[in-house]
Amino acid sequence: MEFYKKINENQPIQYLIGIGTIILVSLFSYLFIDIIGYQVVALILLLAVSILAMFFEILPIVTVAVLSALIWNFFFIQPQYTFKISTPEDALFFLMYFMIAVMNAVFTTKIRKAEAATRKRKERDKTLELYNTMLNSLSHELKTPIAAIIGSVDTLKETEKLSEQNKNDLYTEIEIAGNRLNRQVKNLLNMSRLESDSIHLQLNWYDINELIYGVIQLNKPDSAEHQIIFIPDDDLPLFQLDATLVEQILHNILHNALQYTPPGTTIEFKVSHTSGECIIDILDNGKGFPKNKIDRVFEKFYRLPNSATGGTGLGLSIAQGFARAHNGSIQLKNRSSGGAHFTVRIPAAMTDPKNYQNE
Template identity: 40%
Template sequence: MSAAQRTNVQPSHLPLPLAEVGQYSWGLTLVFVLASTCWVLLPYTGDLFAALVFLMAIVLAGTRWNRGPVLMMAVVSALVWNYFFIPPQYTLHIEKPQDVVMFSLFFIVALSMGHLITRLRAREAALAQHHQEREHLLAEKHRAELLEESERLHRTLLDSVSHELKTPIAIIRTALDGLGQGNPYAREIETANRRLQRIVESFLEMTRVESEALEPQPDWCEIGDVLHAATAPIQQELAAHTLLITGTSELPLLRLDSRLLAQVLGNVLHNATRYAPVGSDIEIQAALVDGMLELRVRDHGPGLPLGAEDQLFEKFYRAPDSPAGGTGLGLAIARGLMRAMKGDIEAHTHPEGGAEFVLHLPVKTRSAA
């Protein structure tokens, strides 16, 4: 037999735990003490008194000890009662038929009581454990309900505050139109107002994503229209870059939710403008791959932090050395919207440098008329 085989051989029995060995010792000691006491009282009480004492001791032991020590105590008590107390004494022989019956009943009752009481104690322990597990599950359920309620209140508050902010933002926008372009502060106010509006819209969209209230409305559209809708709101940010778009002219009509996809692309492109150097290219490639629309958005910035490929899609995540002004919601919203449309988005550092985001979306196609 090899060393590995010898290692895997299991013993036929396991040694008794130290606590159970102690119970066997205490059981034998208790039988000896009770037998000595009953022996002294035998002239006054008779042999039936000893039997009752032994039975009481077995019952009490069953409430405290394991089954093995209790059954051992029952057998030893029966033998001791027979040997020392039932005539003729100092022998296991029993002459009178009634004594045989009494001994048999004692033996059966002692074993039964010891067995039943230990089973009852085991059942009580199991019930106590079940009750404890139930209490633990109820506590976990209550904690989950509290977290869910807290998250719901958080979304409600965020949604309410965001809606309240939309009115003053609109007023500021109207006032800016009245000031005209001649005011030296108008451009700075407009930039700050557009940034605030984007933050508010991000909060509102995040609450819709988390509430799972989004219902995509697919319709036939051209991918060029989707790209135009995605880039129109961020023309000012894209002005510092050259946008290179390839593959869109070869695509047929696509059935998808153009509004949600445009918002996803807008968030990804806005993220690219924040990290790409001024004057660098931002590339968009579109293709159909196995019935899936694949859009690749690549910038020529520093790329993604090591190990942050999934973390950057978490809510409020901001990479180290991120430019000031972001909320950390844009990419989280993008992934939420893509998954609402049964698609997904992933990111990695391009082998030639920069970050690349890849959007996968199942679509139906139709040739243009």
């Protein structure tokens, strides 16, 4: 792809490739002229010009089209090795070839430019749509906690006879709103890191049991109405990975489950491994995802229709981006018994904990 981009931006290279292609095609045709005839040679040369026109700019293609017509006249039309044409039929045939070759070159390049302009317009429209979605999400997601903080602070400042319980409730509300703001700011910063390709893995040896336990503890305030199950496996090896990114992956998936599954839902973590891969399964017994929407779940700013308020649609997209930064992936499917099943696969070196001091 990078090679094609360089060629597309360099007209001298286009001239060299185009002229070289026509010369090679002409030489090949000349070797078999007695079998295929000069009329078929014209079609072969037209095909070569048409293919080149799909990739090159208009001036190199017009040059190649004119060159192909001259080569065809000089080497293939009787009398050979001259630019003379002996019969009116061949003269008409040459004129038609010349016009078709040039027109084909011009129109093909114009169509290609029009298609490129259409693609850019669609990409621009999609970008604007994404930013509009982001602004709409943020306008609600940021305004709500900010209003809660301002309201709580005003109440604390203006009311002198608040009970300790009321004060503690207001402090708790401020803390929840602050954490919500912090989460959204972190999501935006993480998405910015992914889009600017500025993520550099900080690999070290980690106990995946401790990472998962830490993520569960971090989400404990939001899990009062859910049951989270995780049974640590002491026989697991240590994995070499970026703990910060992996924690964020698991946090985003768990937070998504806590936010969008009904109260009473059970969320379970399971860990396994292959010879070169750490595999973490996160399962719940909620409602699952609509089958026709599963492919869109990891898109930026995408939120399922009629989903509960809150969130910007960045969490799962960031999780997938961090997994890919490890050359891994996240797959999502619905469980046959109901609920969602996320599988996080992270390629990682591993070692027995007993050998850690020697690593």
